[in-house]
Amino acid sequence: xxxxxxxxxxxxxxxxxxxxxxxxxxxxxxxxxxxxxxxxxxxxxxxxxxxxxxxxxxxxxxxxxxxxxxxxxxxxxxxxxxxxxxxxxxxxxxxxxxxxxxxxx
Amino acid sequence: xxxxxxxxxxxxxxxxxxxxxxxxxxxxxxxxxxxxxxxxxxxxxxxxxxxxxxxxxxxxxxxxxxxxxxxxxxxxxxxxxxxxxxxxxxxxxxx
Numbered sequence: 609x610x611x612x613x614x615x616x617x618x619x620x621x622x623x624x625x626x627x628x629x630x631x632x633x634x635x636x637x638x639x640x641x642x643x644x645x646x647x648x649x650x651x652x653x654x655x656x657x658x659x660x661x662x663x664x665x666x667x668x669x670x671x672x673x674x675x676x677x678x679x680x681x682x683x684x685x686x687x688x689x690x691x692x693x694x695x696x697x698x699x700x701x702x703x704x705x706x707x708x709x710x711x712x713x
Numbered sequence: 714x715x716x717x718x719x720x721x722x723x724x725x726x727x728x729x730x731x732x733x734x735x736x737x738x739x740x741x742x743x744x745x746x747x748x749x750x751x752x753x754x755x756x757x758x759x760x761x762x763x764x765x766x767x768x769x770x771x772x773x774x775x776x777x778x779x780x781x782x783x784x785x786x787x788x789x790x791x792x793x794x795x796x797x798x799x800x801x802x803x804x805x806x807x808x
Contacts, residue, residue, distance in 0.1 A: 624722075632728075659759075662715075683755070683778065687748075693789045694744060
């Protein structure tokens with residue numbers, strides 16, 4: 609394997625891990641349910657995407673790469689669906705977003 | 714080496730999400746945290762497969778992801794309508 613592909617793969621894995629931790633911290637520290645949902649979506653887009661891209665570069669053109677693409681496709685379609693269903697359920701159940709209390713906004 | 718670092722980052726993320734699931738004031742926070750734990754577990758299975766040199770673990774990751782989706786949607790449908798067999802709000806409004 610070329611050393612450049614290896615380096616790019618390592619960079620993607622490190623950045624993906626970093627964004628996953630960022631999303632986890634946001635999930636813990638954000639003040640309200642809807643903002644926490646926003647923080648969690650960082651894990652499912654940037655974190656998952658970069659980690660899968662890093663693994664894809666390691667795998668090369670094999671069956672493993674196809675399986676990695678299937679995992680990526682599943683996350684790509686399933687996590688927005690789950691997030692939408694979650695937000696809709698919370699709104700229907702009457703959970704209000706935390707809004708600004710400034711008068712002039 | 715880098716796989717181990719990515720696996721550690723994913724484990725830290727999972728710990729933070731579990732903490733949110735334990736603290737979460739509403740049931741939706743817990744559902745969100747459970748969904749996040751599922752996604753991260755999927756990624757962790759993929760990374761551990763590469764870490765051990767056995768990429769066949771990806772099959773487990775795919776199955777885990779499919780189960781995670783179905784579980785999340787079922788739990789949310791239950792908490793939105795209080796009943797899994799309910800036809801849903803859209804269908805009732807259309808009548």
